[in-house]
Amino acid sequence: MLDLKFVKENLAAVKANVADRHMQADPDLVVALAERRSALIQELDELRRKRNENAAAMKAKLDDAARKALIDEGKSLKERIAALESESATVEADLEREARRLPNMAHPDAPRGAVDADNLEVKVVGSPTKFDFPPKDHVQLGQELDLIDFETATRVSGTKWYYLKNEGVILEMALVRYALDILMKRGFTPMITPDVARTEILEGIGFNPRGAESNIYALEGEDSCLIGTAEITLGGYHAGQVLEREKLPIKYAGVSHCFRREAGAAGQFSKGLYRVHQFTKLEMFVYCLPEDSERIHAELREIEEEIFSGLGIPFHVVDTCTGDLGAPAYRKWDLEAWMPGRNNGEWGEVTSTSNCTDFQSRRLNVRFKDSDGKNKYVHMLNGTAIAISRGIIAILENFQRADGSVAIPPALVPYTGFSEIRRK
Numbered sequence: 001m002l003d004l005k006f007v008k009e010n011l012a013a014v015k016a017n018v019a020d021r022h023m024q025a026d027p028d029l030v031v032a033l034a035e036r037r038s039a040l041i042q043e044l045d046e047l048r049r050k051r052n053e054n055a056a057a058m059k060a061k062l063d064d065a066a067r068k069a070l071i072d073e074g075k076s077l078k079e080r081i082a083a084l085e086s087e088s089a090t091v092e093a094d095l096e097r098e099a100r101r102l103p104n105m106a107h108p109d110a111p112r113g114a115v116d117a118d119n120l121e122v123k124v125v126g127s128p129t130k131f132d133f134p135p136k137d138h139v140q141l142g143q144e145l146d147l148i149d150f151e152t153a154t155r156v157s158g159t160k161w162y163y164l165k166n167e168g169v170i171l172e173m174a175l176v177r178y179a180l181d182i183l184m185k186r187g188f189t190p191m192i193t194p195d196v197a198r199t200e201i202l203e204g205i206g207f208n209p210r211g212a213e214s215n216i217y218a219l220e221g222e223d224s225c226l227i228g229t230a231e232i233t234l235g236g237y238h239a240g241q242v243l244e245r246e247k248l249p250i251k252y253a254g255v256s257h258c259f260r261r262e263a264g265a266a267g268q269f270s271k272g273l274y275r276v277h278q279f280t281k282l283e284m285f286v287y288c289l290p291e292d293s294e295r296i297h298a299e300l301r302e303i304e305e306e307i308f309s310g311l312g313i314p315f316h317v318v319d320t321c322t323g324d325l326g327a328p329a330y331r332k333w334d335l336e337a338w339m340p341g342r343n344n345g346e347w348g349e350v351t352s353t354s355n356c357t358d359f360q361s362r363r364l365n366v367r368f369k370d371s372d373g374k375n376k377y378v379h380m381l382n383g384t385a386i387a388i389s390r391g392i393i394a395i396l397e398n399f400q401r402a403d404g405s406v407a408i409p410p411a412l413v414p415y416t417g418f419s420e421i422r423r424k
Helices: 004-009 011-021 027-057 064-101 138-144 150-156 167-185 199-205 230-235 290-311 359-364 388-398 410-416
Strands: 120-125 189-192 196-198 224-226 250-259 278-288 315-319 331-339 346-355 367-369 375-377 379-387
Touching (some): 004 027, 011 027, 120 290, 167 189, 167 278, 196 199, 199 224, 199 230, 230 379, 278 290, 290 331, 290 346, 290 388, 359 379, 379 388
Antiparallel strands (some): 196 224, 331 346, 346 379
């Protein structure tokens, strides 16, 4: 949520930002509602003052006419106050709704554009993998090596669910531990988070938990949802708290299942494990001082690059355009790995990292006491260390061999206990 004072004083910039992000929001209405709320507060304060004066005057010795006049005035004040309190409650609710529609301001250097095709490539690590044989995609490899079972999962659970089997199970656990070790060396506290969060926490982070357009599984009869990312549970961990300045930054590494209701349209770009309803993810989350957030954002991207460089998987990094940022992000980098089986060879997103500045902390009321003694909002950042299902795609497709086997990246061998996967 943006500071309402900032919106009023920078209205033209806020309107331009909404347009750049291609979102539906009305900054003019937000300012109008904020001004009406202020006017109502002043008017109510004045009427309550008069009501108190009226009540005090009633205690004096009065003739019948004077007492009746005060009684009539008291009734009138009571009715006017009740009407304004009702209007004030409506205006407050409308302001809250409209203000929450405003996206975070975008970084001045974020590319302006509407869709992911407008993202700007800023770095390439490695070269697309070349083969001297026709490469297979991860679906075929997973089935032939008895690692992934989509068919049974479709019968049991529906489309876009899957079973991991045999070495696939070990590979998932190995990827989690490999990335977790890197994060712990960087000072992150490891956590396994709940897979459920209250609706108010999801809304505070910036997710829409309700409606046809929502990507969230809501739990029937409960004011809670399955999480789509541990960003939600890690971001809610300090909701409503004032953190000690000296302890910032606070860095968490959260392992969780992630649930996405809409797994994407059928087709090459969402095939197999790429878009599924459930997957395991290791998420980075940081609470920090405002002056440190851009530096820490660069560090999160550096960690993501370290993880995939260590695996020997080719990737590139893109600076995400304004239309693809999402409402909370001030700036976002995506890391896209080379996937030989994706559309006959294509980049596919495997991580992203966002600096959300104080957008989420205002909604969740997470503050710190500054050196001047005042409570101020922390900055909150998140980043995918590794989404395991997409990591498995990248490994199977990039490390496949002509005989149908798959080599294990050397960095993972100490975690898997085997160096290759062959047909059973």
